[in-house]
Amino acid sequence: EEIHLKELITSLIEQHQLKADKTVHVTLEINPESLTLVADRTHFNNIISNLIDNAVKYSKESAEITICCRQTEQTVCITVTDRGIGIPPDKQKHIFDKFYRVPTGNLHNVKGYGLGLFYVKSMVEKHGGTISVKSEPGKGTTFTIIL
Numbered sequence: 001e002e003i004h005l006k007e008l009i010t011s012l013i014e015q016h017q018l019k020a021d022k023t024v025h026v027t028l029e030i031n032p033e034s035l036t037l038v039a040d041r042t043h044f045n046n047i048i049s050n051l052i053d054n055a056v057k058y059s060k061e062s063a064e065i066t067i068c069c070r071q072t073e074q075t076v077c078i079t080v081t082d083r084g085i086g087i088p089p090d091k092q093k094h095i096f097d098k099f100y101r102v103p104t105g106n107l108h109n110v111k112g113y114g115l116g117l118f119y120v121k122s123m124v125e126k127h128g129g130t131i132s133v134k135s136e137p138g139k140g141t142t143f144t145i146i147l
């Protein structure tokens with residue numbers, strides 16, 4: 001079905017801001033503003049929700065998140081960027097694996113099952129898309145989805 005990206009993502013951001021135990025500041029850029037996407041609404045909701053959840057969880061104090069959606073010729077590109085703890089280069093290739101979590105010792109007491117990104121990747125691929133990550137420890141992380 002046709003999903004209005006601004007509507008859906010704005011409402012997801014509000015939900016995450018309400019349930020978060022820290023300040024969550026999100027900048028949303030959508031170009032064109034009326035951009036829509038044909039996909040399964042529940043799946044798409046869960047995909048974006050998981051990425052926002054991670055961006056909040058893996059930011060130490062307040063979370064600064066930027067979400068960009070833009071239309072290219074045949075595709076829609078969505079990026080979710082945070083200024084959180086980042087992912088070491090040698091761990092990045094594992095983060096989409098089932099049950100994988102970056103071993104952080106007792107440094108960050110963040111709970112999870114290591115299932116979110118496994119789910120996200122399988123759903124993105126089910127819709128014929130791709131997902132990739134760029135990250136620098138201490139600087140932040142960007143996930144890019146192309147659908």
Ligand code: ATP
Nearest residue numbers: 054055058086095101102112113114115116117141
């Ligand atoms: P779950 O999503 O099942 O509750 P989780 O968040 O640990 O648990 P994933 O979402 O699959 O699992 O992420 C896997 C791992 O990748 C995380 O444990 C974390 O180490 C790392 N990771 C994911 N997103 C980020 C991010 N935005 N910044 C830093 N590390 C991240």
Ligand code: MG
Nearest residue numbers: 054112116117
């Ligand atoms: Mg997660």
